[in-house]
Amino acid sequence: MPKLKIERYPAPLWVRPLIPIISIVVTFLLTSLVVLSLNKNPFEAFYYFLIVPLASQSSAIEVLVKSTPLLLTGAAVTFAFSAGYYNIGAEGQLLAGAIAAAGLGMVLQNVPPVLAIPIMIVGGFAAGMAYAAIPALLKTRLDVDEVVTTLLLNTVILFFISFLLNGVWRSPVSGWPQSPEIAESAIFPRLIPRTRLHLGFLLAWISIGAVWLVFRRTVLGLRMRAVGMGKEAARFAGVKVEQTMLTAALISGGIAGLAGVSEVAGIHYHLIEAISNNFGYTGIIVAMLGALNPLGVSLAALFLGLLDTGAQTVSRAMGIPIYLGNIVQSALLLITLAALVLQNYRIRRE
Amino acid sequence: MEAFLVGLIAATLRVATPLILGTLGELFSERSGILNLGIEGTMFLGAFTGFAVAYTTGSLWLGLLAAVIAGVLAGLLMGLLTVTLGVNQHVSGLGITLLTTGISLFLYRVIFGERSVQPSIATFTKVSPFGDTPILGPIFEQYLLTYIAIALVPLVWWVLYRTSFGLHLRAVGENPEAADAAGINVFRIRYLALAIGGGLMAAGGAFLSLAQLGSFIFGIIAGRGWVCIALIIFANWLPSRVLWGALLFGGVSALQLRLQSTGAQLPYELFLALPYLVTILALVLAGRSATAPAALLKPYRRE
Numbered sequence: 001m002p003k004l005k006i007e008r009y010p011a012p013l014w015v016r017p018l019i020p021i022i023s024i025v026v027t028f029l030l031t032s033l034v035v036l037s038l039n040k041n042p043f044e045a046f047y048y049f050l051i052v053p054l055a056s057q058s059s060a061i062e063v064l065v066k067s068t069p070l071l072l073t074g075a076a077v078t079f080a081f082s083a084g085y086y087n088i089g090a091e092g093q094l095l096a097g098a099i100a101a102a103g104l105g106m107v108l109q110n111v112p113p114v115l116a117i118p119i120m121i122v123g124g125f126a127a128g129m130a131y132a133a134i135p136a137l138l139k140t141r142l143d144v145d146e147v148v149t150t151l152l153l154n155t156v157i158l159f160f161i162s163f164l165l166n167g168v169w170r171s172p173v174s175g176w177p178q179s180p181e182i183a184e185s186a187i188f189p190r191l192i193p194r195t196r197l198h199l200g201f202l203l204a205w206i207s208i209g210a211v212w213l214v215f216r217r218t219v220l221g222l223r224m225r226a227v228g229m230g231k232e233a234a235r236f237a238g239v240k241v242e243q244t245m246l247t248a249a250l251i252s253g254g255i256a257g258l259a260g261v262s263e264v265a266g267i268h269y270h271l272i273e274a275i276s277n278n279f280g281y282t283g284i285i286v287a288m289l290g291a292l293n294p295l296g297v298s299l300a301a302l303f304l305g306l307l308d309t310g311a312q313t314v315s316r317a318m319g320i321p322i323y324l325g326n327i328v329q330s331a332l333l334l335i336t337l338a339a340l341v342l343q344n345y346r347i348r349r350e
Numbered sequence: 351m352e353a354f355l356v357g358l359i360a361a362t363l364r365v366a367t368p369l370i371l372g373t374l375g376e377l378f379s380e381r382s383g384i385l386n387l388g389i390e391g392t393m394f395l396g397a398f399t400g401f402a403v404a405y406t407t408g409s410l411w412l413g414l415l416a417a418v419i420a421g422v423l424a425g426l427l428m429g430l431l432t433v434t435l436g437v438n439q440h441v442s443g444l445g446i447t448l449l450t451t452g453i454s455l456f457l458y459r460v461i462f463g464e465r466s467v468q469p470s471i472a473t474f475t476k477v478s479p480f481g482d483t484p485i486l487g488p489i490f491e492q493y494l495l496t497y498i499a500i501a502l503v504p505l506v507w508w509v510l511y512r513t514s515f516g517l518h519l520r521a522v523g524e525n526p527e528a529a530d531a532a533g534i535n536v537f538r539i540r541y542l543a544l545a546i547g548g549g550l551m552a553a554g555g556a557f558l559s560l561a562q563l564g565s566f567i568f569g570i571i572a573g574r575g576w577v578c579i580a581l582i583i584f585a586n587w588l589p590s591r592v593l594w595g596a597l598l599f600g601g602v603s604a605l606q607l608r609l610q611s612t613g614a615q616l617p618y619e620l621f622l623a624l625p626y627l628v629t630i631l632a633l634v635l636a637g638r639s640a641t642a643p644a645a646l647l648k649p650y651r652r653e
Contacts, residue, residue: 006434006435006436034456086440088440088444138630138633138634142634144630144634145633147385147387147440147579148576148579148580148583148633149630149633151573151576151579152576152577152580152626152629152630153630155572155576155626156626156627159619159620159622159623160619160623162619163620166619167617281444281448284444285445285448321455321456321460322459323455323456324456326448326452327449327453327456329448329452330448330449330451331449333448333449334427334431334442334445334446337435337441337442337445338430338431338435338437341435341436341437345436
């Protein structure tokens with residue numbers, strides 16, 4: 001085996017936009033092997049995966065529906081990661097937002113939508129923020145590693161939801177572990193009639209835009225990026241590192257909370273245990289694929305929304321388990337991470 | 351009361367087993383300088399591979415072996431990303447967790463389809479070195495894997511502190527530049543540490559499907575991998591404390607199960623969450639004096 005070594009060699013600028021494309025091609029080449037091992041035709045599989053969802057108007061809109069929570073969690077993760085705060089807790093913060101939305105949605109009977117919906121949005125944002133505050137305060141006050149605490153708190157809140165759904169909130173109608181439905185006036189309006197595309201999609205783009213605005217146009221954004229690039233250097237430059245990280249963590253949690261509101265008020269209309277299909281963790285993929293850049297993040301969320309829809313199409317049409325979608329998404333993450341190394345380094349024979 | 355305590359101690363040892371294995375696995379990785387957040391998925395992969403192979407071959411030991419091999423492969427993949435390419439360890443590890451979880455779910459559906467009845471296997475039988483002796487008998491009636499896990503604690507200590515491999519491993523985790531200058535192959539040591547670590551994590555997962563449950567359910571790991579990550583900090587990266595941490599967490603979990611069955615008037619979900627909350631509390635108390643390997647999270651490159 002030839003000895004390989006990795007050496008610093010910044011790639012020319014024109015290579016950079018190619019990296020995601022190369023990653024996508026390599027990912028699909030590798031996934032072809034999985035499809036081939038099932039004795040199925042990979043071209044047919046990718047046709048159902050990538051083309052069919054975009055071929056009809058209704059399924060293309062469904063792609064936008066599927067990308068909505070990913071836009072929000074992707075924006076949330078981007079916001080925290082940019083400030084060097086590893087918020088792995090978007091999943092838990094999303095669930096906190098969902099709990100708040102379900103709770104508020106139930107009590108807001110007979111309140112007009114112009115009031116009910118903003119209350120739910122603010123409530124969900126606040127709930128996500130509050131749940132993000134625990135690990136954020138532990139990190140900034142007591143220097144407890146946020147990766148570990150956010151991961152543990154993701155599990156804790158699932159137990160709390162189970163407690164709610166099996167107890168006080170158990171639906172009296174169905175007896176299933178799901179909360180009673182939210183008030184009709186609290187349901188997000190549809191952006192396009194007779195489709196599932198709802199207000200949450202708009203909310204998601206507003207959030208992405210806000211993240212971009214904070215990054216590019218505010219002092220906070222400047223401080224955040226300084227902290228993200230190096231805490232000691234930022235401290236030396238007079239940035240209040242802990243305060244900046246805390247702010248980033250709280251806003252990140254709030255945006256993740258919005259993803260929970262969006263799923264409850266836009267899709268399900270009640271709280272269920274499976275309200276999040278790993279959206280918080282997929283948000284990390286979205287943020288990394290989008291290179292922590294709001295434009296990149298929104299493209300990545302749309303693409304992963306397509307993969308989510310495509311996994312269902314390919315599963316229905318060809319009998320390939322829907323979890324192929326999880327493999328494609330995570331493989332894409334790892335391959336992109338590997339490919340990004342080639343931006344600054346090249347591999348050579350020693 | 352005596353029966354309650356005996357049952358509690360026996361259950362504590364059982365619940366602690368996958369945590370001991372997983373945390374020892376993470377210990378190898380982190381002592382070499384790599385935080386492996388692939389642990390949750392690697393345990394899941396171990397539980398799945400162990401079950402699928404045991405189901406199809408009829409051999410539990412083959413299942414365990416296959417699980418360990420799958421875990422080693424997951425560790426090597428982590429090595430490719432973090433050691434060779436120097437990618438961010440947090441994100442690589444989470445990516446590996448998502449990938450191994452996806453692969454396991456996918457293959458489970460391919461092999462077993464969607465059945466109304468959960469496929470199951472006959473589990474490992476327990477060994478009972480003290481037979482019918484009161485107290486000792488029931489406490490030590492455990493799966494062989496539990497004994498192996500406990501025996502691994504001093505073995506890992508011996509490897510880390512009494513062998514040249516262990517010395518090199520710790521050196522690489524503290525100061526890779528110095529280790530490299532002293533002629534230690536940083537890359538090889540880190541790959542080895544990740545491979546051993548992955549194998550141990552997967553064995554921890556396989557314990558759940560091959561010994562405790564006899565089947566593979568999607569919620570089988572349920573955050574145990576993240577608990578192992580926390581236990582490492584609690585244990586201050588010391589093998590002996592890994593055992594105490596795992597037993598403490600196992601004890602709280604076992605107590606929670608028992609209090610439920612006595613009809614305590616508190617919601618059982620609170621008890622389920624309790625070990626996690628206790629772990630966070632322990633992190634707050636222990637984490638402040640913790641001393642992580644100096645090179646943890648820092649990629650090493652020869653330039």
